[in-house]
Amino acid sequence: MKQSIFPCGVLAVLWSLSAPGVQASVQVQRFLSAKANSPAWEGDPPKDDEEPSDMSEVGQEMVTKVTKAVKWPEKSAVPHLFAVLIGMVWVLLLGSAPIIIYKMDDERAVTRTGLILSGLMWSALFGGLYLFTQVIVFSSPHFDRVRSLTIVECIYFMTQVITTVGYGDITPAMPRGQVFVGMYVILSFFVIALLVSELQKVVMQRVDHYKQELDKRAGARSGHHEIVTFKPEKPCPVQLLLSMGAFLLIAIVWVFFFHFWAGENKGWREATYMALITLTTVGFGAVTPVTEGGMVFGAFFMFFGSSALVGLVTNFAQYSMLMSEWEAWDPKGLQKDLMKLHEADNGVNGISEMDFMKFTLIHKNIITQDQLDAINVAYEGMKATPRRSVSVKHIASFSGVGAQDLGISDSEEESK
Numbered sequence: 028m029k030q031s032i033f034p035c036g037v038l039a040v041l042w043s044l045s046a047p048g049v050q051a052s053v054q055v056q057r058f059l060s061a062k063a064n065s066p067a068w069e070g071d072p073p074k075d076d077e078e079p080s081d082m083s084e085v086g087q088e089m090v091t092k093v094t095k096a097v098k099w100p101e102k103s104a105v106p107h108l109f110a111v112l113i114g115m116v117w118v119l120l121l122g123s124a125p126i127i128i129y130k131m132d133d134e135r136a137v138t139r140t141g142l143i144l145s146g147l148m149w150s151a152l153f154g155g156l157y158l159f160t161q162v163i164v165f166s167s168p169h170f171d172r173v174r175s176l177t178i179v180e181c182i183y184f185m186t187q188v189i190t191t192v193g194y195g196d197i198t199p200a201m202p203r204g205q206v207f208v209g210m211y212v213i214l215s216f217f218v219i220a221l222l223v224s225e226l227q228k229v230v231m232q233r234v235d236h237y238k239q240e241l242d243k244r245a246g247a248r249s250g251h252h253e254i255v256t257f258k259p260e261k262p263c264p265v266q267l268l269l270s271m272g273a274f275l276l277i278a279i280v281w282v283f284f285f286h287f288w289a290g291e292n293k294g295w296r297e298a299t300y301m302a303l304i305t306l307t308t309v310g311f312g313a314v315t316p317v318t319e320g321g322m323v324f325g326a327f328f329m330f331f332g333s334s335a336l337v338g339l340v341t342n343f344a345q346y347s348m349l350m351s352e353w354e355a356w357d358p359k360g361l362q363k364d365l366m367k368l369h370e371a372d373n374g375v376n377g378i379s380e381m382d383f384m385k386f387t388l389i390h391k392n393i394i395t396q397d398q399l400d401a402i403n404v405a406y407e408g409m410k411a412t413p414r415r416s417v418s419v420k421h422i423a424s425f426s427g428v429g430a431q432d433l434g435i436s437d438s439e440e441e442s443k
Contacts, residue, residue, distance in 0.1 A: 042330040047237045052300035096168035097290075097317040103177040105319055110178040116155055117182045117326060121189065122149040125222060126434035140221075147218055155185050155211060163204040165197050169317070173200040183322035189215050190333040192310035223337070281328055306332030341422040364390070 086254045103110055125144040148176075164173045176184060176197070184197045188211065199205045281302040285293045293314065295303065301314040305325070324376045368378055368386060379385070388394045409421040 056239055065134075076253055097167040098171060099167070099180070099319075101171075101174060103179055103319060105177075105179055105323075107178075113323060114182055115176045118149070118152045118156070119177060120327070122152055124148065128222060144218065147214075151211070151214055151218065152185070158207070159184065163207060164200045165204070166200040167197045169196065179319045179322050179326075182326040183316070186326040186329045187310065188212055189219065191216075191308050191331045192220075192305055192329055192333075194310050195313040195316045196312060196315045220372075261353050262346055264346060266340075267342045267346045270335070270339040272338045274306070274332070277328060277332045277335050278306055281306065281332070284314070284324055284328075285321065288318065288320055288324070291316065302332075306327060306336060306337070308333055333368050 104166040124150045159176050166173045187193050189224045285298040304311050316322045409417045
C-alpha cells in the first residue's frame with residue numbers, strides 16, 4: 028500500500044509545481060532567496076576582469092548587462108558622407124564576392140551565372156540599404172522607439188543576415204517588415220548557397236591540380252618527364268595550416284578590438300567567447316557590439332571571419348579527402364588487377380594503349396568502372412552499324428549540336 032501511495036504523492040507534487048501560478052511563485056521565491064543571500068553591491072557592479080565571489084554574483088552581473096542595454100542615438104555620430112563611404116565599400120566588397128570566386132580559378136572565365144549572381148548580390152545589398160534605412164522600421168533593446176536604421180546599423184544588420192550570424196539585437200518591428208526581411212533572408216540564403224556551390228567547384232579543381240602536381244614531382248624524382256604513379260603521395264598540410272592561421276588571426280584581432288575599443292571594453296574571456304561564437308556564425312547574441320565603431324568593425328570582420336571559416340573548412344575537407352585516399356590505397360588491390368590484365372593477354376601480346384588508359388584512369392581515381400561501362404554503352408549506341416566507327420556527326424547529334432554549326436557536310440561524313 029505504501030509503495031502505491033509514494034509514486035502518487037510524487038506525481039501530485041510534480042503536477043502542482045508544473046502549474047503556472049505555482050511555478051511562477053517558486054521561481055520568485057528562488058530569485059528572492061538568491062538575492063537575499065547575495066551581498067549587496069555598493070556603487071558600480073564588478074568589472075569584467077574581476078573574479079566574482081560566488082555564482083550569485085555572476086548571475087547578477089549577467090542580469091545587469093542584459094537589462095541595462097546601451098542606448099544608441101537615433102542620429103549617427105558618424106558624419107553622413109563618411110557613413111555613405113563605409114556603406115559603398117561594404118557593398119563593393121560583398122557584391123564582388125562571386126567575381127572573386129571565379130578569379131580564384133585561373134582556367135575558368137567569368138560565366139553568365141557568375142555575372143547574374145553578382146548582379147543579384149548588388150541588387151540585394153543596395154535594395155537593403157535603401158529599404159532598411161528609409162522604409163522598414165526596426166526594434167531593438169538599444170532603441171528608445173521603433174525606427175529605421177542608420178547606415179552603420181544597416182550594414183551591421185545586413186552582415187548578420189548574409190553571414191547567418193543573426194545576433195537578434197535588431198529585429199523588424201512591423202508584420203510587413205518581418206515578412207519582407209524573411210523573404211530577404213531566403214534570397215540571401217539562395218545567393219550564399221550558389222556561392223558555396225561555385226566555391227566547391229573551385230576546390231575540386233584545386234584537388235585535381237594538386238594530384239597533377241604530385242604526379243609531376245614523382246616524375247621529376249624518377250628522372251622521367253612523364254610517368255604514371257599509382258600510389259598516391261601523402262598530402263601536405265601547409266594549406267590547411269595557413270587557413271587555420273588566417274582564421275585564428277582574425278579571431279585574435281576581434282578579441283583585441285572589443286577588449287580595448289572605447290565603449291566596448293569587454294573582458295578577455297567575454298571577447299574571446301564573442302569572437303568564437305560570431306566567427307563560427309553561431310551568433311547566440313549574448314555579447315554583441317554596443318558602439319558604432321564596434322558595429323562597423325563587426326560588419327566587415329563578420330564577413331572576413333566567415334570567409335576565413337569557409338576557407339578553413341574547405342582546406343580541411345580537401346586535406347581529409349586526400350588523406351583518406353592516401354591511407355586507403357592498397358597495393359594488394361593493384362597487384363590483383365595487374366594479375367587480371369596479365370591473364371587477359373596471356374602474357375604474350377601485352378595490353379593495348381586503350382586498356383592501359385582505362386586501367387590508369389580507374390586506379391588514379393579519375394573515373395570509375397561504372398562510368399567507363401556507361402561510356403562504352405554510349406559509344407555502341409552512337410554507332411550507325413556494328414562495323415562502322417562513331418562519327419563526329421553522331422556525337423554532335425547526341426549532344427544537341429548541329430553538324431552545320433561545326434562546318435561538317437553530309438558528303439564529308441559519308442566519305443569518311
